Amino acid sequence: MNKWFKNRDFIGGSILLIFSVWFYFTAQTIPKGNVSGMPPSFFPSFLAIILGILSFIVVIKGIKQILAGSQLKIERKNHKNVFLLFLLLIAYLFAFQYLGFIVTTIIYLILVMLLLKAGKLVKIVPISIIITLAVYYIFGVGFKIPLP
Amino acid sequence: MLVEQILSAVGVIFEPYSLLLLAAGVALGILFGAIPGLTATMGVALLIPLTFVLEPAAGIVMLVGIYCGGIYGGSISAVLVSIPGTPSGMMTTLDGYPMGQRGEAGKAIGYATISSFIGGIISAIILIFAAPYLAKIALQFGPVEYFAIAVFGLSIISSVSGDSFVKGMISGVIGMMVTVVGMDYVTSTPRFTFGTVALLAGFTFIPTMIGLFGMREFLLQVGTENYKYQVEQKVDKVIPSLSEIKKLMSITIRGGLLGTFVGALPGAGGPIASFISYDSARKSSKHPEKFGTGIPDGIAASESANNGVTGGALIPMLTLGVPGDGVTAVMLGAFMVHNLRPGPMLFQNNADLVFSIYVGLVLANVLMLIFGLMGAKLFARILNLPMEILLPFISVLTIVGSYAIRNNPVDIAIMIGFGLLGYLMSELKLPAIPMVLGIVLGPMAEANLRGALLISKGSWLIFLTEPISLILLILTVVLGAWPFLSGALRKKQELEGNTTSE
Structure with a gap:
């Protein structure tokens, strides 16, 4: 079976x-x-x-x-990471309406980079802050998209 | 008349602001194209929300720039790490990578750049001359023809994407089902909303696209974990000599023409165009055995064809509202944002916009040539950016992009939902691109099917009695039956082979 x-x-x-x-x-x-x-x-x-x-x-x-007795060939994937990412995204969706864009995005980026093993916290935290602020200023200020 | 309109469009595009946007678009496109995992389609999907705040012409021309740059950019990673940065670059890896291995990576990128440029320019010229005629013919199309075109487009894309026609069609039908959700446009009856007010307007197009091309790709990359590669080749001597270019001229021109033709077929895009061009270049070559060992001919055949697709794919997109490939399907979103409807009427009501796109496409190709030849070294270095940081960054862009359209968190939820759906579909080997075409063609197919059956008082025979639709439907059936036919033919040959050898 x-x-x-x-x-x-x-x-x-x-x-x-x-x-x-x-x-x-x-x-x-x-x-x-x-x-x-x-x-x-x-x-x-x-x-x-x-x-x-x-x-x-x-x-x-x-x-x-x-x-x-044959099988469809499918690449093996790390479903656990994808599932964790999905949960993180859902959490982001709810959190950013209360905590605002900057705080939520920084926390989200740090967590995702930890999940993808991007390196030590000393490296990840500043990168996350820089990316968040860059996106905020380019989209929010430059293109006038009202981010909460 | 034509000259005047082109000149006035030149005036619009050569404004410093538009020019800057176009240049930025081309550069970003090359980046998205070059980095494996980020595609031209993703670049367009992520930047569509920005066109919302721009003038329609400036915004759409910027997307055209991303399109050209993105298709070309795929060749850079094809040469350097043997991974096509964008699906269209697949055939370029065959000769580009061996050439790079021999220490001629710069030269390989140079050939790719020049042939992309020539292919792109050929397609732009054909677009400029063919589109107005097609638009005139399209004015006479009624619901019967439009429904047949929608079915035809869906069947082409299903037969070229993924490994099974049936699965491609399944993905396309699911895409059309997505468009049914929301209020019926005739009776305003809610369909499949299950009492949810947020769904009354249906699934918003742009978040859906960002989900299918941004979020899905992000989840897939994280899932497969195959983003570890290293560029080791040195990139120098990029610009090839004139005599070398001359030798490749016939292959490049043929590639450009083939690419434009394939691109103009609704649904068929870069990967299939470069495959056909590479194959025909090999077959007509004096030394077919050298293909695949790293010869310029292979690179030129593949790259001229996939950039030839750009102008070609814009032809049905502008004249019929039926996109020629995945990127132009997403690009339709930018028209929607500005309440513009591509189709024959666009040529009458928004002729200035159409001409800006013509001029933008030509200029995008010129910029691509300059950036490619000057900046190849820089783009090569960008390939070494750590994906563990780039991917999370992209995911933030998908969130901001889908939120930007209506400032509504529901759009983020839609985006994430479609990203996950795309990921789950890939687990069943259901390709994403037919679904996108289904989403684009869904409303058109429904309105015209209902219209046609209203004319015929409910009889389906109307699709067989109208000549254009009959031809398109026969072609559709042939496309669908082709795998079975060719399989049967192969079996017959095998059997015959066995009997003769005995």
Whole structure:
């Protein structure tokens, strides 16, 4: 059973297939409105059907791969770091509305650089401050974008 | 008439401020192109928010500069570290890197610069002469033709990006699904908003693009951790001699023409153009076996074609509103910011802007030549910037850029969301570029499909009875079926080969 779950075409295609079914039925709940011609639900339903067919092909491909014992070649990635980065970005999104751009960005940059092993704190902290202030002055002052 | 308009556009571009912006655009473009992991498309996506505060002409011309510089910049890292800094530079690595290894890195960059320049100028000239005619023809296009063009564009990009046509199409359809979210433009009925007020206007275009090209790339780079490289070659003697340039002239001109043609096909861009040009140069060469060992011909073929794409890709983008490649797709955002709609009407209502783009493109190529020949050493040194610091910096730019459009934190959330979506899609080998084209073409496809079916009273046969749409749809089917056909042909040949050898 394990090789079924490890095949990305099979799993990914199935997820997309389920998604297209969901998309189709959600589209049917869109109110018709009073227009002559195609209702607002028409194009989403059309797309959902196409996606359904395409993802079905991918599922079949996945099954073929499993039966043939082959695998989709995908580069190994460090998902842990990407996940941590994602959490950091979400934290940034909330923090910068309260702490303001400068403070949040400096803290964010220091944390990301630590995560990417950019070097010692003595090096990272000044770099983070310089980048933040440069961005703040170029965008906020130079191009008059109101950063909080 | 043409001359007058060009002269007045020259006046606009040669204002010190516009000129400075264009020069900055080209330099930034070369930087983004040269640094592996940062692409021309990313450069355009990150700087689009700035065009918001600029005059439309100045801002768009700056993006054109980033575009030219970015496509060219990819050759620098292709030569020095054998990583194309931008996908279009892939074929340049084949001959550029071996040449650099022999200690001729400067020369290799010189060849790349000159052939990029010639390819770019050829494409600019074709753009100037072809676009007005195409715009006139496009005036007669109705909903049927436009829908067929959208389908055709999506199928081209799906067949050239990623390793499977089906997956490319999936990515494109998901892109179109993204555009469905928000209020329906005819009835104002909310669709897929699930009661969220923030989604009524749909997913804002520019944050989506920054997410797919800035944030996604950032996450991918961090995930793959393959940003450790070191430049060891010395870069000197950049400017090649006139006789050397003459020898390459025929390859370069052919590359420029091929690039322009491929670029003008909606959806097909630099990587495929340089591949075709390299292949045809090798096949017609007297010494095809030398290709790949580090000969100037290979560099010239690849670089002239990928810069030839720039002018070519602008043709369908300006005349039809259908981008010729990924970068021009993102560039459409700058038009939207200023409420300009590319298409045949742009040539009538905003002719001055169109002419500024012409002049800007020519000038961008000249600046690219100067910067490339003078500054190659400097750009080579920039490759040694530590990515551990550069990547976080880029991520801050993605945040500021998406916030800048409406000063709304929701846009940052959209940007991060699409970055993550792009990352997850790459885990399934679903390419990002068709999705972008889907997002660009979605509203156009929907409006014209509904329009066409309104004309035909619901009959789909209308797409087969109109000649232009019929031709485009046949081409689409051929593109989709090609892998199966060519696979079947190969099998047949293999079988025949087996029987004869027995």
